[in-house]
Amino acid sequence: MQFIQxxxxxxxxxxxxxxxEAILDPIASFGGLYVPEKLPELGEEFLQKHxxxxxxxxxxxxxxxxxxxxxxxxxSEAVALYDKFDDASNPVPVVKVKEDLYVSELYHGPTRxxxxxxLQPFGVVLSSIAQKRDExxxxxxxxxxxxxxxxxxxxxxxxxxxxxxxxxxGGTSDVQRLQMVTEDAPNLKVIGIKGVFDDAQxxxxxxxGSDKFKAALKEKxxxxxxxxxxxxxxxxxxxxxxxxxxxxxxxxxxxTMGEKxxxxxxxxxxxxxxxxxxxxxxxxxxxxxxxxxxRNNILTQLIKEGRYDLRNNKVIPTxxxxxxxxxxxxxxxxxxxxxxxxxxxxxxxxxxxxxxxxLTSEELAKLQQxxxxxxxxxxxxxxxxxxxxxxxxxxxxxxxATCFKSYETCAKEGIxxxxxxxxxxxxxxxxIANALTGEVDTRDIDAxxxxxxxxxxxxxxxxxxxxxxxxxxxxxxxxxxIEEEILKFI
Ligand SMILES: *Cc1c(COP(=O)(O)O)cnc(C)c1O
Numbered sequence: 001m002q003f004i005q006x007x008x009x010x011x012x013x014x015x016x017x018x019x020x021e022a023i024l025d026p027i028a029s030f031g032g033l034y035v036p037e038k039l040p041e042l043g044e045e046f047l048q049k050h051x052x053x054x055x056x057x058x059x060x061x062x063x064x065x066x067x068x069x070x071x072x073x074x075x076s077e078a079v080a081l082y083d084k085f086d087d088a089s090n091p092v093p094v095v096k097v098k099e100d101l102y103v104s105e106l107y108h109g110p111t112r113x114x115x116x117x118x119l120q121p122f123g124v125v126l127s128s129i130a131q132k133r134d135e136x137x138x139x140x141x142x143x144x145x146x147x148x149x150x151x152x153x154x155x156x157x158x159x160x161x162x163x164x165x166x167x168x169x170g171g172t173s174d175v176q177r178l179q180m181v182t183e184d185a186p187n188l189k190v191i192g193i194k195g196v197f198d199d200a201q202x203x204x205x206x207x208x209g210s211d212k213f214k215a216a217l218k219e220k221x222x223x224x225x226x227x228x229x230x231x232x233x234x235x236x237x238x239x240x241x242x243x244x245x246x247x248x249x250x251x252x253x254x255x256t257m258g259e260k261x262x263x264x265x266x267x268x269x270x271x272x273x274x275x276x277x278x279x280x281x282x283x284x285x286x287x288x289x290x291x292x293x294x295r296n297n298i299l300t301q302l303i304k305e306g307r308y309d310l311r312n313n314k315v316i317p318t319x320x321x322x323x324x325x326x327x328x329x330x331x332x333x334x335x336x337x338x339x340x341x342x343x344x345x346x347x348x349x350x351x352x353x354x355x356x357x358x359l360t361s362e363e364l365a366k367l368q369q370x371x372x373x374x375x376x377x378x379x380x381x382x383x384x385x386x387x388x389x390x391x392x393x394x395x396x397x398x399x400x401a402t403c404f405k406s407y408e409t410c411a412k413e414g415i416x417x418x419x420x421x422x423x424x425x426x427x428x429x430x431x432i433a434n435a436l437t438g439e440v441d442t443r444d445i446d447a448x449x450x451x452x453x454x455x456x457x458x459x460x461x462x463x464x465x466x467x468x469x470x471x472x473x474x475x476x477x478x479x480x481x482i483e484e485e486i487l488k489f490i
Pocket of ligand 1: 323423
């Protein structure tokens with residue numbers, strides 16, 4: 001399988017690339033993205049075949065049908081990491097919460113958030129490509145919370161890869177910070193920056209574009225790569241759990257094979273939703289994909305009105321920070337799939353130059369055949385957390401809560417919904433404690449204890465232990481010192 005480009009081909013780029021090439025250098029011609037030339041068709045035959053399979057063997061069969069240039073042994077090793085999830089025999093539990101609403105829990109991995117679903121196997125794949133080519137890579141990450149811990153966790157002690165991860169000092173939750181600063185592998189560097197997330201992000205972008213920095217790395221025989229959410233090496237692992245969740249509903253007798261369902265996704269950069277869209281195109285019976293947002297509701301506007309308008313929009317901090325995103329990068333791959341390369345290039349260039357694009361009414365109709373959307377503010381979200389806990393006995397995090405609003409406003413009665421839960425309650429405990437009991441300004445450790453008592457749930461061991469572990473990553477610097485600090489580390 002080869003990969004083609006969403007904005008057409010620039011004369012100095014190859015027309016098509018392999019999976020490995022798309023992973024190592026994910027930015028295509030004209031700033032576009034790589035997409036598979038043709039998706040494999042799975043159909044009902046695949047679903048029937050895997051009704052009794054494990055998560056892993058279904059995953060390996062799906063990956064095999066992509067015919068990518070990664071050895072089967074490497075893929076086996078990659079998906080074997082799902083064995084480290086809470087329940088090796090079912091890494092993604094699907095739980096019935098209400099009559100038509102099932103929650104697919106994507107957070108049972110080592111860092112308790114959904115980034116593990118893709119980053120865990122991705123780490124194995126990237127390291128294996130680097131070893132095969134006998135090259136060394138530096139992965140740069142800037143994080144406000146979930147991506148940093150998941151990237152560090154997957155690359156720790158892996159050959160030919162180093163990670164430098166920047167976070168805003170004071171800008172993450174205690175649990176997220178501890179997950180990073182207690183990592184002690186020699187190939188990992190965690191850097192606290194005196195500033196906000198945007199400072200870390202801006203520093204990262206500057207380094208990625210700096211020829212001086214690249215030359216300094218070259219002297220140390222190191223190349224730059226990125227593990228961000230436009231990387232197809234992450235997307236491919238995000239198709240699997242949508243198929244798995246559907247099969248779980250069939251297994252539980254909630255639906256019959258072939259019956260259509262809604263996939264309801266709390267969205268930021270649209271990687272999770274894109275995985276669902278590809279699963280659908282490959283043959284999964286889906287009624288629609290419902291895109292849930294917080295107050296940064298640019299995707300609701302796109303899907304309801306056909307306009308992507310950043311002109312008067314600023315990111316608003318919310319209690320679901322992983323969705324505080326306005327430039328939702330993976331939407332581009334849907335545009336390409338629906339409207340082709342020329343139109344995608346036109347729309348994306350308009351977004352870059354004018355901060356705006358608008359679909360025609362025919363285009364909007366096409367988009368609405370696939371997607372519906374709604375958004376939910378923080379207060380409503382807390383109400384859903386409290387009510388769902390009190391009425392249905394189910395505890396969820398603020399990202400997942402946004403889906404409960406769109407379930408009410410978008411899903412037709414009688415069609416089952418799969419809501420994707422992207423973080424465990426332990427990652428956003430102060431907000432949840434506030435929702436449940438009204439307590440304010442609690443630190444993570446107190447909120448964890450309070451929720452544990454109210455909900456009669458144990459605090460998972462790996463979270464409790466974080467507060468005892470020694471802090472090994474102590475670097476906290478001004479943003480001007482980042483480059484020097486990273487070169488010192490390399
Ligand atoms: C990353 C993340 C999201 C958003 O996922 P996308 O694939 O970027 O749309 C939602 N919730 C949590 C907890 C996340 O970490």
